[in-house]
Amino acid sequence: EPEVTQTPSHQVTQMGQEVILRCVPISNHLYFYWYRQILGQKVEFLVSFYNNEISEKSEIFDDQFSVERPDGSNFTLKIRSTKLEDSAMYFCASSGTRTGVSREQFFGPGTRLTVL
Amino acid sequence: AQSVTQLGSHVSVSEGALVLLRCNYSSSVPPYLFWYVQYPNQGLQLLLKYTTGATLVKGINGFEAEFKKSETSFHLTKPSAHMSDAAEYFCAVNDRGSTLGRLYFGRGTQLTVWP
Numbered sequence: 001e002p003e004v005t006q007t008p009s010h011q012v013t014q015m016g017q018e019v020i021l022r023c024v025p026i027s028n029h030l031y032f033y034w035y036r037q038i039l040g041q042k043v044e045f046l047v048s049f050y051n052n053e054i055s056e057k058s059e060i061f062d063d064q065f066s067v068e069r070p071d072g073s074n075f076t077l078k079i080r081s082t083k084l085e086d087s088a089m090y091f092c093a094s095s096g097t098r099t100g101v102s103r104e105q106f107f108g109p110g111t112r113l114t115v116l
Numbered sequence: 117a118q119s120v121t122q123l124g125s126h127v128s129v130s131e132g133a134l135v136l137l138r139c140n141y142s143s144s145v146p147p148y149l150f151w152y153v154q155y156p157n158q159g160l161q162l163l164l165k166y167t168t169g170a171t172l173v174k175g176i177n178g179f180e181a182e183f184k185k186s187e188t189s190f191h192l193t194k195p196s197a198h199m200s201d202a203a204e205y206f207c208a209v210n211d212r213g214s215t216l217g218r219l220y221f222g223r224g225t226q227l228t229v230w231p
Contacts, residue, residue: 004159006159031217033218033219035219035221041223042221042222042223042224043160043206043208043219043221043224044221045218045219045220048217048218056218091159091160093160095217104150104162104165105162105217105219106162107152107159107160107161108159109157109158109159110159
């Protein structure tokens with residue numbers, strides 16, 4: 001069964017460093033998302049991406065964040081200068097095929113980012 | 117923006133007992149509704165969803181949920197809990213007007229099943 005994959009599973013970084021979180025969405029999906037979950041808090045939407053551009057972003061997704069689909073398979077989230085409060089589990093999701101817009105989002109296992 | 121409330125961050129039941137996890141949403145226009153489950157060290161897996169049609173929705177692993185517009189609720193139930201049901205459960209909604217389906221999540225409910 002197709003699934004969303006994410007690498008790495010755990011990333012530890014120093015404050016101020018850049019990190020790139022990687023995702024491989026399901027191959028025929030067209031819509032891509034990043035969410036995050038700070039420990040003990042809700043899962044929060046960060047950004048959605050369609051047709052090679054951001055379609056929606058939350059107030060969390062400031063200039064420190066960027067997304068990219070560098071090739072036909074990967075979808076990345078970059079944090080330019082990490083802060084302590086960026087420590088969270090980051091989930092990638094994908095949905096939607098050319099035959100219709102499915103509102104079901106398929107989630108990856110997450111990347112746990114720890115900023116020291 | 118949507119708001120999703122899950123009453124009870126922790127629910128404990130005995131194996132074989134009824135599972136009831138509560139979810140309420142804030143929108144005056146009924147959104148699309150979802151329940152996701154997260155097992156330890158895994159991603160979010162869709163249990164069931166309501167978009168249109170029958171208000172009682174059946175999902176995987178014997179779970180079901182009923183959409184009640186008058187109560188703005190979408191509670192998740194399972195008649196008989198199994199040890200393997202122990203996990204965290206998230207209720208989520210998205211706006212019908214939102215083509216790309218940004219999800220709003222509740223805080224999650226950790227289900228513990230005692231033998």
